[in-house]
Amino acid sequence: MVIGNDSLGYPILVCESAESPLRSFVRVHGARCILLADAQSAVLARARVLAARLPRCLGVLPFTLGEPRKRLATIERIVDALLAAGADRSTLVIGVGGGVANDTFGLAAALFMRGVPYAHVATSLLAMVDASIGGKVGVDTPAGKNLVGRFSDPVAVFADLLALRTLPFRELRAGLAEAVKHAILAGGEHFEALELLAAHRFERWPWAEIVARSLAIKAAIVRADREEHGLRATLNLGHTFAHGFERASRYRIAHGAAVTLGLRAAGLLALRSGRFSRDAHLRVLALLALLGMPLATRVPADAAFAAMRGDKKRREGSLRFVLPDAIGLVRTDVRVPDARVRVVLRAMEALPGESER
Ligand SMILES: NC(=O)c1ccc[n+]([C@@H]2O[C@H](COP(=O)([O-])OP(=O)(O)OC[C@H]3O[C@@H](n4cnc5c(N)ncnc54)[C@H](O)[C@@H]3O)[C@@H](O)[C@H]2O)c1
Ligand SMILES: [Zn+2]
Structure with missing residues (x-):
């Protein structure tokens, strides 16, 4: 096929x-x-x-x-x-x-x-x-x-x-994290398709359809904004946090795991900013959990925050984020006060003895 x-x-x-x-x-x-x-x-x-x-x-x-x-x-x-x-x-x-x-x-x-x-x-x-x-x-x-x-x-x-x-599982998970990101960007049946499959073994997934669907979402965004003047930046959903976790862990945390953590953190930040509903946030969380993705990190909040401040997306003072308003509706360039970012990073910390998986 x-x-x-x-x-x-x-x-x-x-x-x-x-x-x-x-x-x-x-x-x-x-x-x-x-x-x-x-x-x-x-x-x-x-x-x-x-x-x-x-x-x-x-x-x-x-x-x-x-x-x-x-x-x-x-x-x-x-x-x-x-x-x-x-x-x-x-x-x-x-x-x-x-x-x-x-x-x-x-x-x-x-x-x-x-x-x-x-x-x-x-x-x-x-x-x-x-x-x-x-x-x-x-x-x-x-x-x-x-x-x-x-x-x-x-x-x-x-x-x-x-x-x-x-392909090793860790690498499959990296691709899946980006596929979940695309599904949050596109929403609707794209997100539902992953929800329907999430509880099933990967060997049984209709990969052709999943890959075609996910790349089509990216292709549509790129087509509308090839040289990244605006819309293409929505593809950075979760990535300001992800880069912070990667850097603070000295790249011990792989990009895919970091993106998963970043998607949860972006959802929490949007929720705390009154932009994203609790129901939508929990839907994303449930999908990530069913896929066996990590949801908490051993990177201390302070270290992650310091690493994020070094991120190139920081301009004129406060950090800017790509945040979901809904599953299927994502905004770029959202300014958020540092204190709120720190609260989210603390919520991302693993409990003692808990690992990233
Ligand atoms: N150009 C872009 O728009 C864009 C977008 C996202 C990411 N990237 C870049 O992509 C890179 C990450 O890509 P990646 O995760 O594919 O990394 P990768 O190419 O290093 O592949 C990951 C690992 O899997 C191995 N591998 C690949 N295919 C395999 C297979 N079929 N069987 C067994 N092993 C296999 C590789 O040797 C490697 O060890 C980063 O450098 C990132 O910056 C670019
Ligand atoms: Zn990525």
């Missing part, structure tokens, strides 16, 4: 297996192609299976990735390897991997010979519903995340559902 979305002007295909849709795309595209793959063993094996069936393929180049390698030095290595493998300005570059692969390979392709066409095969849930949608590519510098990059649309995106079988 393949579910297509072309709302951003290029095909985004959700496939049980990317093999034959990718082959058809490469055949129609006509040019030679080359694969860049995350060297993680399952991802690399998947890339080799895909490459074996592609016409005019120059081969698979593996790169050890992970967030610490999302750097300009990796871009240079990729460019050297592309040249050595015989790629030129007409070669279609196909990246295979998660969000780090998308951002790094996508930037390398955007810079190689001033830009060659790039397609991404997403193998993590987070890349399927979030990172590979919207044309942001970039790398980190010692000063912070994604500080070097650009908007550069791919020519196609393939969500390869078969790859999810090897």
